[in-house]
Amino acid sequence: MTLRWIVRTFSEICVTLGTLIVLFVVYLLFWTGVRADSAMDGEIGKLHDQWAAGQVTPPDTAPEPGGSERPRRYEAGKSFAVMYIPRFGADWTKPVLESTAPDVLKRGLGHYDRTARLGEVGNFSVAGHRRTYGDPFKDFPRLRPGDAVVLSDGATWFTYRIDNRPYTTLPGDTGVIDPVPRKSGFNGPGRYLTLTTCEPEWGHSHRLIAWAHLDSTQPVAHGRPSALPG
Amino acid sequence: MYGWIWRHLPGNAWVKALISLVLVLAVVFVLFQYVFPWAEPLLPFNDVTVDEGMAAAR
Structure with missing residues (x-):
């Protein structure tokens, strides 16, 4: 075991670690995006196929065995709507899936399963990645009051309008997805929407929140809403 | 290390x-x-939700 051997082995370990880190960054910045984009395109394709086949209502609508009519829920892990935010680009189109579990958020935006359904009275709340996994909410800070958030569940177009500039809060502040979020300026029940993502861009110390209210709805048969370009 | 592998191929x-x-x-x-x-x-890039549970998360 000579000094030459020690120096050489140490150098090789350093080069190996460096390569490993570079590869991991490539994985995070590039590969998760490739995987997520294809997964999200797949979800949107599946939804459009379902809607074309006429199966518009989510399948999980059987009455609860308990007898009393509980609020219907979407099926966990399944996509049920498509979201459009023109502010993020004319071609910004993402699927919305039920549940905010990490593996669900890799395939699209996640609907908090405790919150209201699309278009209902209450707060339809959705979380999405700001960075990695396709960067769906990369431009979140650019949202401004009046911006449209358009969703389709196959039967109806829902146009929500943003009411505030993105609001920064702490991760434990679950009040932001309450049926009537206190700090949003809404007073009284209504049909609201909340978007959440991480803040700062690459960190996790805070969350960024945007609130919106339902502005209009129209049947899909009547064409795309005017809030959408094209 | 790499020299050793090379010699043994x-x-x-x-x-x-x-x-x-x-x-x-x-x-x-x-x-x-x-x-x-x-x-x-x-x-930390996974934490995009507001949740009490996230306090335990990375």
Whole structure:
């Protein structure tokens, strides 16, 4: 075991670690995006196929065995709507899936399963990645009051309008997805929407929140809403 | 380390180079398929929800 051997082995370990880190960054910045984009395109394709086949209502609508009519829920892990935010680009189109579990958020935006359904009275709340996994909410800070958030569940177009500039809060502040979020300026029940993502861009110390209210709805048969370009 | 591997690969220099390339690709595949997906939740980019449960999360 000579000094030459020690120096050489140490150098090789350093080069190996460096390569490993570079590869991991490539994985995070590039590969998760490739995987997520294809997964999200797949979800949107599946939804459009379902809607074309006429199966518009989510399948999980059987009455609860308990007898009393509980609020219907979407099926966990399944996509049920498509979201459009023109502010993020004319071609910004993402699927919305039920549940905010990490593996669900890799395939699209996640609907908090405790919150209201699309278009209902209450707060339809959705979380999405700001960075990695396709960067769906990369431009979140650019949202401004009046911006449209358009969703389709196959039967109806829902146009929500943003009411505030993105609001920064702490991760434990679950009040932001309450049926009537206190700090949003809404007073009284209504049909609201909340978007959440991480803040700062690459960190996790805070969350960024945007609130919106339902502005209009129209049947899909009547064409795309005017809030959408094209 | 790498010199040791190179010396223990069979064949002439070309065959060794080919085997090395395959080995490198295999390592990259294992990293991308298994190791990085495991390591990724240890980093903060996954926390995009508001939740009491996230206090326990990374």
